[in-house]
Amino acid sequence: MITSEITSAARLIKVENGRNARFRVIVLGIALLVLIVLGAIIFTLVDGSMPVFKQLGLSFFTSKEWDPVAGHFGILPAVYGTLVTSFIALIIAVPISFFIAFFLTELCPYRFRATLNAIIELLAGIPSIIYGMWGLFVLAPILADHIQPLLTKWFQHVWLLKDIFAGPPIGIGFLPAALILAIMIIPFITAVMREVFDVVPKTLKEGGYGLGANRWEVTRDIVLPHTKVALTGGVMLGLGRALGETMAVTFMIGNVNTISIGLFDSGNSIASVIANEFAEAHDLHMSALLALGLILFFIAFLVLAVARALIHKVKKS
């Protein structure tokens, strides 16, 4: 009786082990597949960019000139545009996202929360080309006709600011592109922030309220310190999306290879150069575009690495 029970248990364990082994193989295989795809992408980019690295060398990284006819390719303007637009977008989007998330978790009446959440998520689901077209046809004229003339007028005698807000009044350029980007990344950052705020232990907050703190003080002194790691992650997620955004930026940035501090001047981003020129490119031009892709990949990697390092540091303290 006992022995038979033991053998059946052993059989059961064997079967279980067999299933586990099969499960391990499947899971491992899928995990490896991700690595293989990533490796293949890196290989394609590195292999494709070799000709332009060999032929142009360092000037590829330091030149401001992008001239497919003459075979000159310099990436500075595109890298500049990518970083500037993403950075401005973050500056605009992070505080707005924070206050939306604050409102949704602390102030919003319960019966509206689900609806508002759904609306924010819907904003995240709109295809980027729609943002681009909306930006070009709706936002750009508003900027050109109403906002830009005001900014130019206000700051026309202020040192530095008069150059920053200069540019042809067409509602296209670094700032308009950054605005669209900000609108696009707000739902992502908001969603992360909201979820993080929601998981702060109730007892902590109640303790704060018990001590007589108001909602803002509880958020500032209890919720924020408790969640700053995850908040960094949310912001970096937004930044990652802004860096690689293609269609909306292509519509709004002006697609001119310039480096300018004028926020209404036209510029270029890595993604928009690739999107614009890929279909017609060949030989060295194609290689230059693949190299641009590699650099974008590298920048995104750098952002993730910095985010990791930040999170690590915060966790330790």
Place this chain on the structure above:
Amino acid sequence: MRITSLMLSILVSAATVGVVHAADVTGAGSSFAAPVFAKWADAYKAKSGVGLNYQSIGSGAGIKQISEKTVDFGASDKPLSPQDLEAKGLTQFPAIMGGVVPVLNIKGIAAGQIKLTGDVLANIYLGKIKQWNDPALVALNPSLKDIDENITVVRRADGSGTTFIFTNYLSKVSADWKTKVGSDTTVAWPEGVAGKGNAGVASYVQRINGSIGYVEYAYAKQNKLSYTQLQNRDGAYVLPDDTTFQAAAAYADWAKAPAFGEVLTNEPGKNSWPITGATFVLLQKKADKPAQSKEVFKYFDWSFKNGGALAAQLDYVPMPANVVKLIQASWKTEVKDAATGKAVW
């Protein structure tokens, strides 16, 4: 179980729908010619039952696809040089022509009023002429004397055959342009803002006062943009329309041009519109799938014979009969069955 079989049946039906009919012709490339190819294909399919699956992905991509034999033909707005054709094992012929026109937006100036010369146009795009009341412009157009407005130059942001035709023209009429900028599907523009596609350029021109841009003629006409007159090589001022495009085409010396590699810009002739261009169809010289290559020829043969009116509806210009003869003669010698070496057409 039921779900599995349901999924399976969905997959199977999706797969059968996805399969292109074996005899259908596949092509890829120029977006300039895509509307014409599509219109011809509809009519041709009704007649012959053979469809066309054409991907309008840009000339460069079209060249790439036919070089890699993933399509039956490619289409490019920029003819390949004989050396390039040789290296890639391709042959080419022109299939359809159209015009590129400068368009502008100045308050109170109607379509066709403004006269430009090639040199002035190049200087505007070089950023040398910055004002509409610049002496060089006023000399051609006294009505511009009182237009105290800056010129905003608009050009294409994306690589495009239209840009190639336009910059090729500027290179022919301005030595300065040729040395400083040159011509290609994407160039290093010295001046201006950039819109994506014809639609992008048109929307900028419509919105920005004092702007000048360039689009395909059909686009300018459909959007009621105000295009300009241009001085042609013979010194006459002409307006863009199908007759002036046709005139430019008639003067092109296709017979002498190696591999039909003729860009129709700045052609002689009193009536010629100077910024005219053609889209070139590319085929593998050694056909791995001769039956498919033959289908390509049949499609274009039918289109050359019957497609003129359809093309004209879209404001494109069909190839003249004498050129079609030259093209069809080239079919007989250029494309051979890779296995047997026999001519396909």
